[in-house]
Amino acid sequence: MHGIGGWTDAQIINAIQHGVDHAGNHLYPAFPYASYNKAELQDLVDLVAFWRTLPVSDVPSQPHEVGLPFSIRRAVGLWKLMFASDDFVIQGDLTAEQTRGRYLVEALGHCAECHTPRNMLGGLSRDRWLSGAPNPSGEGRIPNITPGALTWSEGEIAEYLKSGFTPEFDTAGGSMAEVVKNTGQLSDADRAAIAAYLKIVLEVATAPAAP
Ligand code: HEC
Structure with missing residues (x-):
């Protein structure tokens, strides 16, 4: 074995x-x-x-x-x-739904491992949480999904995590297509919780592309 x-x-x-x-x-x-x-x-x-x-x-x-x-x-x-x-990044007075979303995003979904930039030693930059990062495959960037950049409604975010469709009827591509295969199997309540959590993440501007 x-x-x-x-x-x-x-x-x-x-x-x-x-x-x-x-x-x-x-x-x-x-x-x-x-x-x-x-x-x-x-x-x-x-x-x-x-x-x-x-x-x-x-x-x-x-x-x-x-x-x-x-x-x-x-x-x-x-x-x-x-x-x-092992502290959660987003702290404070969260609703039950936001707390569930935090658990799914920060722990099980490990969304930040792709969506958060890393410092020189490869640690996630907690102060730039979910604000987008270079794509480890070398092509393009993984998008900023903090509220200023991801302006979709909670319902639109939940739909994307279910079907992969964006509000513009694009489909999730790259490594996100694999993620959606998994989030697509969650309950509607869990997808709504993820969307609720994404709305309370600190807004961070997208970093300029490296020269
Ligand atoms: C393996 C890397 C990876 C992981 C893990 C990941 N994502 Fe993504 N995500 C991407 C990539 C790459 C895109 C861009 C997809 C595209 O260009 O179609 C994306 C796009 C998105 C978008 C759409 C943003 C936009 O403006 O188009 C949302 C929302 C999103 N991800 C949420 C999440 C959530 C929530 C999780 C955790 C459950 C997650 N992602 C985990 C790589 C990842």
Whole structure:
């Protein structure tokens, strides 16, 4: 058995929340545990239970290539101390719906891993939360979805997350098409919660494109 199939549930959940593998090694943050560390234990237990229903794969785990500073695995421990905060970014008096949306966006949906710019060490810039970022694939930019830039109504945002259609009847493209395959399976209430949360995110102007 390859991959994580032979790990215990506790080992898998520890990896998801703390980025540590079954032998205690730090995992690279290409695995977005700095988002998943905010997930609730019961949701992770359910997730692992679902994975256990999937057929066993005989493909060996692939080695991965990561750039500096992460080619030194031990540097990842320091990185975690600096960037893997388990506090939610948006704080304050939230309604139940906004709180649910915050959980879906900041933890399970890990939306910020794409939509938030990173500092030089690859940590998410919490003060530029969801304000857009260079596309890791190298092409174009991932859009700013803070309220000033994303002017769609909550209903329009929810529809986009359901069907992928924008109010202009474009369709979600690039890596967002994959995200919509998932958000499309959420309940209407959860999509509405995400939209409600996006409306209370701090408005940040789109950064000018790098020269
Ligand atoms: C894997 C990277 C990735 C993740 C994760 C991601 N997005 Fe996106 N998102 C994109 C890209 C790329 C686009 C641009 C799509 C296009 O050009 O059609 C986009 C577009 C959007 C748009 C439309 C913005 C516009 O002005 O057209 C919204 C709204 C959005 N994302 C919300 C979310 C939410 C909410 C989540 C979390 C549930 C999320 N995204 C997670 C990559 C991502």
